Amino acid sequence: DAKTTQPTSMDCAEGRAANLPCNHSTISGNEYVYWYRQIHSQGPQYIIHGLKNNETNEMASLIITEDRKSSTLILPHATLRDTAVYYCIVRVPGGYNKLIFGAGTRLAVHP
Amino acid sequence: DAGVIQSPRHEVTEMGQEVTLRCKPISGHDYLFWYRQTMMRGLELLIYFNNNVPIDDSGMPEDRFSAKMPNASFSTLKIQPSEPRDSAVYFCASSLGTGQLSNTEAFFGQGTRLTVV
Numbered sequence A: 001d002a003k004t005t006q007p008t009s010m011d012c013a014e015g016r017a018a019n020l021p022c023n024h025s026t027i028s029g030n031e032y033v034y035w036y037r038q039i040h041s042q043g044p045q046y047i048i049h050g051l052k053n054n055e056t057n058e059m060a061s062l063i064i065t066e067d068r069k070s071s072t073l074i075l076p077h078a079t080l081r082d083t084a085v086y087y088c089i090v091r092v093p094g095g096y097n098k099l100i101f102g103a104g105t106r107l108a109v110h111p
Numbered sequence B: 001d002a003g004v005i006q007s008p009r010h011e012v013t014e015m016g017q018e019v020t021l022r023c024k025p026i027s028g029h030d031y032l033f034w035y036r037q038t039m040m041r042g043l044e045l046l047i048y049f050n051n052n053v054p055i056d057d058s059g060m061p062e063d064r065f066s067a068k069m070p071n072a073s074f075s076t077l078k079i080q081p082s083e084p085r086d087s088a089v090y091f092c093a094s095s096l097g098t099g100q101l102s103n104t105e106a107f108f109g110q111g112t113r114l115t116v117v
Helices: none
Strands: A009-013 A018-023 A032-038 A045-050 A061-064 A070-075 A084-091 A105-110 B005-007 B010-013 B019-024 B031-038 B042-050 B053-056 B065-071 B074-079 B088-095 B112-116
Touching: A009 A018, A018 A032, A018 A084, A018 A105, A032 A061, A045 A061, A045 A070, A070 A084, B005 B088, B010 B019, B019 B088, B019 B112, B031 B074, B042 B065, B042 B074, B053 B065, B074 B088
Parallel strands: A009 A105, B010 B112
Antiparallel strands: A018 A070, A032 A045, A032 A084, A061 A070, A084 A105, B005 B019, B019 B074, B031 B042, B031 B088, B042 B053, B065 B074, B088 B112
16 A cells, blocks of 8 residues: 655644645555544544545545645534544555554644 | 444453453454554554454564454454553454445444553
């Protein structure tokens, strides 16, 4: 699986959009970008994934650059409950492909 | 479905004792993963199973660790003998191997916090 680079930490004001970047310059053509998050004391939780088109679901939006070397996870209206560590992972899809977690970005949402 | 269920949620044991962590995956999922999380090393994949068969145990730290999956609805991770450096949060996750992409994501349990004193 390709490696990813994320900032160690970020801050965001409650109600504002949180934009979390991820670099994955060595991503392969068949690899998708996945995002998970881990709220304190809980197991990681799937957020969203995409190949090359922008994706949106009830939790977040995912913007992938045209060259696919980087992406941004957007939480449109961050709340205090979005405070968590966010992991960007690139992998070939399928439940048989193990998830390898990096250090992630620690997002702190403040009032 | 109740999700992935792990037990116990917390375990405190003395060095040298045997520890058994338990996991019940989501019904119908054919892959099961065991992870360990520490402040120093983050989330590490220890071992994973497909249809109850261990596929990759390269992440298991040493022979003191063993994992089994006797049937599709139950798995154990055993540490014998336990050491203080085994203190960590252990997560179990399950997933569907194939299917629609939206259905093949990994679902994690709440974890077992192990403290070895």
